Amino acid sequence: MKTRPSEAGTAAPASPATHRLLSSRLVVTGILAAGMALLTVVLALTGVDYWSTRASMLQDSRVEAAIVADNISAAVVFRDTSTANEMLGALRSSSMVISATVYDKDGVLFAHYARDRDPDFPTTLRATGLDGAAERAGWHMLEIARPIEASGTTWGTLYIRKSMAALYMRLGIRFGTALLIAICVMAMATAMVLRSRAAVRDAENRLHELAHTDAVTGMGNRHAFNEKLAAELQGARGAGYRVALVYIDLDNFKTVNDTFGHAAGDGLLRQVAKRLQSVVRSTDTISRLGGDEFALILRLDMDDAALEKYAQRIVSVFQAAYTEVGQQVNVTCSAGIATFPDDAMDMDALVSNADTAMYRAKEMGKNRCVRFDASMNLAVVRRQAIEQALRAELEQGTGLALHYQPVFAANDQSMVGAEALLRWTHAELGSVSPLEAVSVAEDCGLIAPLGYWVMRTACRDAAQWKGGKSLRVAVNISARQLGDPQFLERVMDILREEGLPAHLLEIELTETVLMENMEAGAHTLHRLSQLGIHLAIDDFGTGYSSLAYLRQLPMRRLKIDRSFVKDLPGQEHSRAIVTAIVALAHSLGLQVTAEGVETQEQADYLVRQGCDVLQGYVFARPMPAPQFLALQASASA
Numbered sequence: 001m002k003t004r005p006s007e008a009g010t011a012a013p014a015s016p017a018t019h020r021l022l023s024s025r026l027v028v029t030g031i032l033a034a035g036m037a038l039l040t041v042v043l044a045l046t047g048v049d050y051w052s053t054r055a056s057m058l059q060d061s062r063v064e065a066a067i068v069a070d071n072i073s074a075a076v077v078f079r080d081t082s083t084a085n086e087m088l089g090a091l092r093s094s095s096m097v098i099s100a101t102v103y104d105k106d107g108v109l110f111a112h113y114a115r116d117r118d119p120d121f122p123t124t125l126r127a128t129g130l131d132g133a134a135e136r137a138g139w140h141m142l143e144i145a146r147p148i149e150a151s152g153t154t155w156g157t158l159y160i161r162k163s164m165a166a167l168y169m170r171l172g173i174r175f176g177t178a179l180l181i182a183i184c185v186m187a188m189a190t191a192m193v194l195r196s197r198a199a200v201r202d203a204e205n206r207l208h209e210l211a212h213t214d215a216v217t218g219m220g221n222r223h224a225f226n227e228k229l230a231a232e233l234q235g236a237r238g239a240g241y242r243v244a245l246v247y248i249d250l251d252n253f254k255t256v257n258d259t260f261g262h263a264a265g266d267g268l269l270r271q272v273a274k275r276l277q278s279v280v281r282s283t284d285t286i287s288r289l290g291g292d293e294f295a296l297i298l299r300l301d302m303d304d305a306a307l308e309k310y311a312q313r314i315v316s317v318f319q320a321a322y323t324e325v326g327q328q329v330n331v332t333c334s335a336g337i338a339t340f341p342d343d344a345m346d347m348d349a350l351v352s353n354a355d356t357a358m359y360r361a362k363e364m365g366k367n368r369c370v371r372f373d374a375s376m377n378l379a380v381v382r383r384q385a386i387e388q389a390l391r392a393e394l395e396q397g398t399g400l401a402l403h404y405q406p407v408f409a410a411n412d413q414s415m416v417g418a419e420a421l422l423r424w425t426h427a428e429l430g431s432v433s434p435l436e437a438v439s440v441a442e443d444c445g446l447i448a449p450l451g452y453w454v455m456r457t458a459c460r461d462a463a464q465w466k467g468g469k470s471l472r473v474a475v476n477i478s479a480r481q482l483g484d485p486q487f488l489e490r491v492m493d494i495l496r497e498e499g500l501p502a503h504l505l506e507i508e509l510t511e512t513v514l515m516e517n518m519e520a521g522a523h524t525l526h527r528l529s530q531l532g533i534h535l536a537i538d539d540f541g542t543g544y545s546s547l548a549y550l551r552q553l554p555m556r557r558l559k560i561d562r563s564f565v566k567d568l569p570g571q572e573h574s575r576a577i578v579t580a581i582v583a584l585a586h587s588l589g590l591q592v593t594a595e596g597v598e599t600q601e602q603a604d605y606l607v608r609q610g611c612d613v614l615q616g617y618v619f620a621r622p623m624p625a626p627q628f629l630a631l632q633a634s635a636s637a
C-alpha cells in the first residue's frame, strides 16, 4: 500500500492568517514595550538631571550671595543706600534672580532690587522667615539669606529670591529633546521592524506557498491536502455537512514515464491536472499527493446517486487520449470514494477507506471508480491473513501445489506442453486463487520465494515427463519477479539442478509485466532467449503495449486473451480482433496460442484463423501433477 497522506497528523493546523495576526500582535507589543522602556529611561535621566541641576544652582546661589554680601558690607556700614541699590542692581546679569533685598541690623528694609515688579517681596527680615545664613528651596522659588558682616559685626542681612522657572525651562528643553530623540529612534526602529517584518512575511508566504504547492502541476500538494482535509472535517463536524474524499491513481503512468521519459510524464500529469480542474466544482479541492496519485475533497451537497455520477465524470475525463508525449497515449484512472461521516469518523479512517476503495477499483480491472463499503476492510484483513499464511507455507511448503493444463497443437490436436498454474488450499482460508496469492505476495515482498518455488516445482515435474514427444512447461512470471537482478542466474540454476533442458521451459509474461520492466527486463529476456528458453506474451490485447517496443523483444509466442475467445465465433468485434492478432503475430514471426477455448465451435474457428496452439476447458482443465503424468503417458502410448 502507498503512504497514507494523513501521516502528517490530523489536527487542523493554524492558518497563515492566524499566524500573521499572532505575529502582528507580538510586533505591536514589542514596539510598545520598547517605547515604554525608552520613556522610562528619559524620565529617569530627567529626574537625575533635575536633582543635579538643582544642587548646582543652590551651590552657585550660595557663592553668589556670599560675594554680594561681602561687597555690599561697606555700603551698609556707612548706610549708603544708593551704592547698596546700585550693587544689588548688578544682580540683573543673573537671570534667575527675581529680587534682592538688604535689611539693616534691625531687620528693616535698607536697599532693594527687583528685576520686574516683585510686589510680594518681604519688607522686613522677619517676614522672610529666614535669618542668618539660611536658605529655602521650594518648587517655584529659591530663597537664600546671608548675614552682611564687617569687622566681626553683623550689619544686616542679604536676602535673594530666585525663580526656579529657568531650571524647569532647561529641564523641559532637555526632556523634550530626549523625548524627541526617543520618538525618532522609536519611529526609525518601528519602520525598520515593520519593513523587515514585511520582508519576513513575504518570505514566509512564499515558503508556505512552496511547501504547499506541487511543483509539477501547480496544485496543492500532500501538505495542502492534509491541512485542507483536516479543516474541512472540522467544519463538517461543526456545521453538520458531509465530505467526500476521492482518491485517484493513474493506471499505467509508470509505463508512460518509462517509455517516453520523465519530462513527458510531467507534461501528462499537468494535462491530467487541467482535465480534473475542468470537471470539478470551484468549491472542490484537488491536490496531487505525489507520483500519479491525486485526491479530491468535495463538500457534499448531493445525494449518493449524484455523487456516483460525479465520480463517473471524473473517471471519464481520462478517456480521451493524451498527446503530450508526442503520440497518442491512453492513461486511465482508478478511483476510490469514502465519505465523512458515513464511512469514517476521522481523517485517518477516511483516507484509509478511500485508499482501500481505490485499490479495490484496481483489483476490479482499473479504469473505474469504486465507493467504499465496510466489507472492503474485511478484504484488507483477509490479505493480511493470506500474507501470514503464505509466509508459513513457503517455509513448510505443504499446502502449495501446481496444476498443469495441457496445450494442444491446432493442426493435429497432439499435446505439446502444459501451463503450470498455482493452487493453494489453506486449512483456515480455504482455496486461495493464484491471482490473490500472487497479488499479496507482490505487495508484501514474498513474490521472489513464491515465484522460485513455482519455477523449481514446474521444472522438476516437467523433467519427469518422458514420452515420445518432449513437452514444454509454461510458467507465469509476475512483474516483480522479472525486476529481480538475480532472476536469470536463479532460473539457470533451477534448470541445471532439476535437469530440464532450457528449450523445454517457456516463460509467460503479460504485456503489463513487459512494459513495467522495459529497461532491466529487455536485457534479461534477451539472455534467457539466447540460453534457449522460450518466451511468450500472455493475455495479449488486454494491456497497454508499445508494439514498437514489443517487436524488439525475443518473444516466440503470443497468447490471445480468453476475453476475445469467449464470444467467438458469433461476435464480429472479437472475430476482427482475433484475425488482426493472428496476422500481426505471424508477421512478426510469432506463434499464436488461443486460450480459454471452451467449445468445439471456438476451436474450429481458431484453427481456421491460423492459430498454432489451443488451450481451454474443451480439451482439458488444469489438473494435479500425477493426473497430468498419467494423461501424458496414455497420450504417448
Ligand SMILES: Nc1nc2c(ncn2[C@@H]2O[C@H](COP(=O)(O)O[C@H]3[C@@H](O)[C@H](n4cnc5c(=O)[nH]c(N)nc54)O[C@@H]3COP(=O)(O)O)[C@@H](O)[C@H]2O)c(=O)[nH]1
Binding pocket: 405, 419, 420, 421, 422, 433, 434, 435, 438, 454, 476, 477, 478, 538, 539, 559, 562, 595, 596, 597, 598, 615, 616, 617, 618, 622
Ligand atoms: N505469476 C503467476 N501467475 C499465476 C500463477 N499461476 C496462475 N497464475 C495466474 O493466475 C491467473 C488465474 O489463473 P487460474 O485461476 O489458474 O486460471 C487459469 C486457467 O484455469 C484458466 N483457464 C484455462 N482454460 C480456460 C477456459 O477454457 N475457460 C476459462 N474460463 N478459464 C480457463 O485461465 C488461467 C490461465 O490463464 P493464463 O495464465 O492467462 O494462460 C492467470 O492469469 C494465471 O496466469 C503463477 O504461478 N505465477
